[in-house]
Amino acid sequence: MSGSLRIQVGELARRSVMRTLRQPAQIVPALIFPLFLLAVNSGGLQDATNLPGFPTDSYLTFALAVPFMQGALFSVMNAGTDLATSIETGFLNRLALTPLRGGALLSGLLAGTVVLGLLQAVTYLVVGLVAGAELAAGFGGALVIVALSVTITVAFGTIGLFAALRTGSGEAVQSLFPVFFVFLFISSMALPLDLIQTQWFHDVASANPVSYLLQAFRSLLIEGWEIGDVVLGFAIALAIMALGMAAAASALRTRLVRT
Amino acid sequence: MRPHRPAGFRDVAFAVAWRSIHNFLSNPAFLLPAIVFPLFFFISFAGGLSAIGEVPGFDFPSGYTAFQFVFVLLQSAAFGGVFTGFGIARDFEIGFANRYLLAAANRNGIVAGYAIAALARALITWTVLTAIALIAGMDVGGSGVDIFGLYALAVLVNLTATMWAAGVAMRVRSIQGGPLMQFPVFLILFLAPVYVPLSLLSGWIHAVASVNPVTALLEAGRGFVSGEPTVVALAFAIGIGLPVLFALWARGGLRRAEAAG
Numbered sequence: 001m002s003g004s005l006r007i008q009v010g011e012l013a014r015r016s017v018m019r020t021l022r023q024p025a026q027i028v029p030a031l032i033f034p035l036f037l038l039a040v041n042s043g044g045l046q047d048a049t050n051l052p053g054f055p056t057d058s059y060l061t062f063a064l065a066v067p068f069m070q071g072a073l074f075s076v077m078n079a080g081t082d083l084a085t086s087i088e089t090g091f092l093n094r095l096a097l098t099p100l101r102g103g104a105l106l107s108g109l110l111a112g113t114v115v116l117g118l119l120q121a122v123t124y125l126v127v128g129l130v131a132g133a134e135l136a137a138g139f140g141g142a143l144v145i146v147a148l149s150v151t152i153t154v155a156f157g158t159i160g161l162f163a164a165l166r167t168g169s170g171e172a173v174q175s176l177f178p179v180f181f182v183f184l185f186i187s188s189m190a191l192p193l194d195l196i197q198t199q200w201f202h203d204v205a206s207a208n209p210v211s212y213l214l215q216a217f218r219s220l221l222i223e224g225w226e227i228g229d230v231v232l233g234f235a236i237a238l239a240i241m242a243l244g245m246a247a248a249a250s251a252l253r254t255r256l257v258r259t
Numbered sequence: 260m261r262p263h264r265p266a267g268f269r270d271v272a273f274a275v276a277w278r279s280i281h282n283f284l285s286n287p288a289f290l291l292p293a294i295v296f297p298l299f300f301f302i303s304f305a306g307g308l309s310a311i312g313e314v315p316g317f318d319f320p321s322g323y324t325a326f327q328f329v330f331v332l333l334q335s336a337a338f339g340g341v342f343t344g345f346g347i348a349r350d351f352e353i354g355f356a357n358r359y360l361l362a363a364a365n366r367n368g369i370v371a372g373y374a375i376a377a378l379a380r381a382l383i384t385w386t387v388l389t390a391i392a393l394i395a396g397m398d399v400g401g402s403g404v405d406i407f408g409l410y411a412l413a414v415l416v417n418l419t420a421t422m423w424a425a426g427v428a429m430r431v432r433s434i435q436g437g438p439l440m441q442f443p444v445f446l447i448l449f450l451a452p453v454y455v456p457l458s459l460l461s462g463w464i465h466a467v468a469s470v471n472p473v474t475a476l477l478e479a480g481r482g483f484v485s486g487e488p489t490v491v492a493l494a495f496a497i498g499i500g501l502p503v504l505f506a507l508w509a510r511g512g513l514r515r516a517e518a519a520g
Contacts, residue, residue, distance in 0.1 A: 029438075036446070043464030044454040047314045185303040191310055201306040 008100050012108025019082055020112030030074035030116065031123055034067035038128070041066070041190070051195055056134070056222045064128040065217035066189055068149040069210060071120035072156040073180045079113045080160025080173035087168045092255070102252045106245060110157050117153030121146040137220040144230060145220055151237040152213060156180075158244025165251035187211040209236045268365040275359060275372025279346055280379045293342060293380055297335035297388050301327060305395065308454060316459050321398040321485040328392045329409065329480040330453055333473070335388060336417040337444050339381035343373055344424020344440040351432035351516070360517060370425055370509050377421040378414065385413065400486035408491065409483040412476055415498035420444055422505030429512030432519065451477050472497045 020026060042060040049057050056062050086092050095105065125135075125145060135141055163173045186201065187210040196202040205211050216233020219226035283289045304327040312323035319326045350356040359369050393399075399406070424440040431439065451473040452460055460468055468474050479494030 037449070040449045040453070040464065043462055044452070044460060045308075045311070046461060047316070047455055047459050048308075048311055050314055051310055182299060185299065186307070190303075190307050195310050196307055197309045198306040201302075205307070 005101060005104055008104040009108045012100075012105060013111030016082070016109050016112035017115050020078065020116050026074075026078045027116065027119070030071055030078070030120055033074075034070035034120075034124065035127055037070065038063055038067050038124075039131075042131075045190065048191060051191075053192070053195060055192060055218070058132070058134060060128065060131060061133040061221050062192075062218065064124070064133045064221055065214045066184075067124040067128075068121060068145070068152065068217055069184055069189075069214060071117065071124065071149065072152045073177065073184065074120075075113045075117060075153045075157040076160040076163070076180055077174060077177055078116060078160070079110065079157035080164040080176070081170045082112065083109055083161055083164035084168060084170035084173050087164065087255070088170065096256050102249055102256075106158075106161060106248055106252065109161060110154055113154055113157035113160075114150060117150040117157075118146070120153065121149035124149075134221065136222055136224040141220040141225070145217060148216055148230070148233055148237065151234060151241070155237045155241035155244060158241055158248055162244055162248040162251055165248055165255050168255070183208060183210050188214055209240070212236055268368040268371065271359075271363040271365060271368030272371035272375060275369050276375035276379070279343065279373060279376030282346070283376065283380050289342075289346075293335075293339065293384055294387050296338070297331050297384055298391055300334065301331040301388060301392065304331065304454070305392075311454060314455065314459065317455060319456065319481065319485060320487065321400045324392065324395060324397045325399065325484045326481060328388075328397055329484055330448075330451075330477060332385060332388060332409070332413050333416050333476060333480060334448055335384045336381050336413040337420040337448060338441075339384060340377045340417050340420025340422075341424045341440050341444050343377035343380070343421050344428045345434060345437055346376075347373055347425055347428035348431065348434045348436055348440075351428065352434055356432075356516070357520070366513055366517065367510070370422075370506075370513060373425055374418060374421045378417055381413070381417045385410070399484060401483050401488075402486065405483040405486055405488060408488070409480050412480050412483075412494060412498055415495075415502060416476060419498075419501040419505055422502055422509040426505065426508035426512040429509070429516040432516060447471060447473055456481075472501065 038060070042063045045063070046059045048054060049059050049062075054062075083092075086095075125142060129135060137144070160173060160176075163176055164170075167173065187205050187208045188196065189210075193202065193206055193211060196205055212229075213233050213236055216229050219229035223229075283293070305324045308327070309323050311317065312319070312326070317323075347356065350359070356369075360366060363369055401409070423444070427436050427440045430436070450464070450467050451471050452468050457465065457468055457474060457478065475490050475494045475497055479488070479490050482489035482491070
């Protein structure tokens with residue numbers, strides 16, 4: 001990375017991190033909401049562990065994978081809304097007058113998402129373990145969980161950037177939230193794939209990449225080191241990130257030409 | 260020429276209701292989430308969690324689809340009220356509510372109008388939700404009277420949530436009060452026996468659900484749909500008491516809004 005590019009990315013990253021940390025409205029719901037649902041679901045669905053074939057006797061351990069995905073969904077909103085605000089206030093137009101490179105802009109904008117993703121991952125994991133969840137893969141597994149969570153958060157954040165650049169509207173970005181919730185709900189979020197009895201739901205959940213992202217977390221929490229599951233999780237997250245960045249870069253070019 | 264007569268309670272209520280319902284029906288951004296979200300919860304819970312019906316001790320006679328239908332029905336009732344609160348807050352933000360306050364001789368009619376609108380939007384959602392549930396094969400064991408009881412409970416829940424949200428909206432008078440309207444409702448709904456009956460809950464969630472008034476509403480609703488009514492008197496006592504309580508809360512909010520001009 002050249003010195004000039006490093007400075008550009010650094011300045012935007014600093015701005016992105018400061019904007020994220022200065023907005024409790026972004027941080028607090030992203031931490032509280034998933035933990036609340038974890039508490040309710042792990043209490044309400046504990047009896048599901050009595051189903052033959054359920055992989056653990058602790059629903060809390062099984063459900064602990066879900067907050068990492070919900071946190072990633074919040075990153076779509078946070079990253080997208082921040083950029084949309086920059087578009088709405090004309091900040092992006094001012095940046096367009098500088099020699100700033102598109103790649104630097106997008107990378108810098110995701111810095112806040114990385115920080116928030118890290119904060120979320122550590123909080124969810126610590127709270128889950130304190131509440132009694134198991135971690136079969138040990139301390140090394142905890143590090144991989146945090147890394148995977150941040151990767152997924154950034155991957156989803158790129159989709160938020162794309163949405164913001166495409167629409168230029170914070171309201172439009174916010175309206176994406178329910179769409180992404182569909183992906184989460186129609187997955188193996190509440191039960192393992194092989195225990196989902198409704199056939200069409202099973203088929204959709206099996207085709208839904210979110211099920212495999214959840215499985216990557218669960219393999220570390222419940223089974224230990226199932227390398228295949230973990231690698232698949234990272235591969236899906238990196239693929240989403242690559243697609244999201246490509247789409248965002250394309251939308252950025254279009255928007256700057258339009259400007 | 261007829262002398263000008265200030266609008267009374269009924270005129271105000273119908274005018275406010277008509278405008279709110281018109282806005283709801285003519286704007287897909289309001290209409291679609293109100294219908295799609297409950298359906299989505301229903302599909303997700305009843306479809307994805309159907310195996311829960313085989314958990315030892317789960318003996319709900321009408322099956323898991325009907326068990327979850329009642330929760331989603333009451334949830335959509337509550338959120339119909341909350342989303343109407345969002346509309347009230349928006350009306351204050353854009354200044355339209357101030358025009359209501361100026362024009363209405365009986366300002367309680369404004370709150371009543373919003374409540375009518377909330378019920379109308381809930382009825383639309385319930386119609387679609389019920390049709391989908393029946394198409395999905397929901398087993399209804401209750402008689403016509405039982406089903407009437409179920410929907411009567413839903414109406415009371417809708418009214419309660421509307422009064423709560425209206426009280427908040429008229430105090431905050433900004434859409435930024437949205438989380439304050441929404442989160443407590445979300446909280447109290449999900450701290451009830453959502454996925455399994457109360458008897459199958461354990462630990463802290465059982466303790467909380469046991470004293471949560473929504474539990475009685477859910478148990479009564481599930482009793483109605485299965486044709487085995489239970490805790491009916493308690494559920495209706497709660498169902499009637501809460502709207503009365505929150506109507507006072509909403510009236511307090513109206514007074515605050517009047518005082519703020």
